[in-house]
Amino acid sequence: MMLRTLPARLLVLLLAATPAPTLAEESPMFAIAIHGGAGVISRSSMTPEAEKSYQEDLGKALDAGYSILESGGTSMDAAIAAVKILEDSPLFNAGRGAVFSAEGINELDAAVMDGQTLRAGAVAGLRHVRNPIELARLVMDRSPHVFLTGKGAEDFALENGMPLVPRSWFYTERRWQQLEQARRGERLSAADIGYYGTVGAVALDAAGNLAAATSTGGMTNKKWGRVGDAPLIGAGTYADNGSCAVSATGTGEFFIRGVISHEVSALMKYRGVDVAEAARTAIQGRLAAMGGDGGVIVVDREGNIAMEFNTEGMFRGARDARGKREIAIY
Numbered sequence: 001m002m003l004r005t006l007p008a009r010l011l012v013l014l015l016a017a018t019p020a021p022t023l024a025e026e027s028p029m030f031a032i033a034i035h036g037g038a039g040v041i042s043r044s045s046m047t048p049e050a051e052k053s054y055q056e057d058l059g060k061a062l063d064a065g066y067s068i069l070e071s072g073g074t075s076m077d078a079a080i081a082a083v084k085i086l087e088d089s090p091l092f093n094a095g096r097g098a099v100f101s102a103e104g105i106n107e108l109d110a111a112v113m114d115g116q117t118l119r120a121g122a123v124a125g126l127r128h129v130r131n132p133i134e135l136a137r138l139v140m141d142r143s144p145h146v147f148l149t150g151k152g153a154e155d156f157a158l159e160n161g162m163p164l165v166p167r168s169w170f171y172t173e174r175r176w177q178q179l180e181q182a183r184r185g186e187r188l189s190a191a192d193i194g195y196y197g198t199v200g201a202v203a204l205d206a207a208g209n210l211a212a213a214t215s216t217g218g219m220t221n222k223k224w225g226r227v228g229d230a231p232l233i234g235a236g237t238y239a240d241n242g243s244c245a246v247s248a249t250g251t252g253e254f255f256i257r258g259v260i261s262h263e264v265s266a267l268m269k270y271r272g273v274d275v276a277e278a279a280r281t282a283i284q285g286r287l288a289a290m291g292g293d294g295g296v297i298v299v300d301r302e303g304n305i306a307m308e309f310n311t312e313g314m315f316r317g318a319r320d321a322r323g324k325r326e327i328a329i330y
């Protein structure tokens, strides 16, 4: 029926009876940001084909996480789904395609944190777990602990029905060549894109909960069971519904000593600054002053996203319920 044909009084009644939707009903906010590592990534060191491959895999991870949020899923499920795709991509330094230790072995670290409950799970020194991020979640959900390492962590995986994979699963020729170069004492060239190349995701779901997930192979030629910042809660990974969710990448030793991810959260919580200023202060201020390189991705409870780095580039992407979708490298 055409509204024009209704008597004016009825039309007024009809309009008055329709409740005006509140902003929250109209559009629940949800958002996700991902990274695929920060480091020496200059335009001149990238072929158009390489750039396209990175963008494609980042896009797949971003959209997989986003579609979980869009259908009402949790931020934890979304962050893990995004990280799993990047772990399975040979392009990034996590899961398949991870860098080699001095012994010529891929040793993987990962962590997750839930901003609502402040529960967390972390693993380090894995050699046979295809998706370390899933084991980190299992540690959070099914163990009384937060952080498991090495063989113990893999025993826990088996006891919980997670199959192990042979070490050859993680091998890529490019990473092996990087190890050979490092062994010869050569500086890795700019063309060795993603020397750092850790992956991570942070998300806000429609219920207003935050989560963070980070996964890495660490640093080429690492020795003596070295563990970086990625699996250390507060250093490379942090989430708190009272502030934000953070995932970091870069020179791990500096992120550990600067407790950089928690620093971002603390700046928001105690100094009341917004997500962009907190990320900037932690990276361009504290981290840079210590001599560290890298970046963070951050999301807050309003779905505001910051992606801050002090390196030439950071593989990254962001998508939210307002319609933003962005993938960038430099």
Ligand code: ASP
Binding pocket: 037, 038, 093, 195, 196, 197, 198, 216, 217, 218, 219, 227, 228, 229, 230, 236, 248, 249, 250, 251, 252, 253
């Ligand atoms: N932060 C990682 C580590 O130190 C490396 C990286 O982000 O690329 O293990």
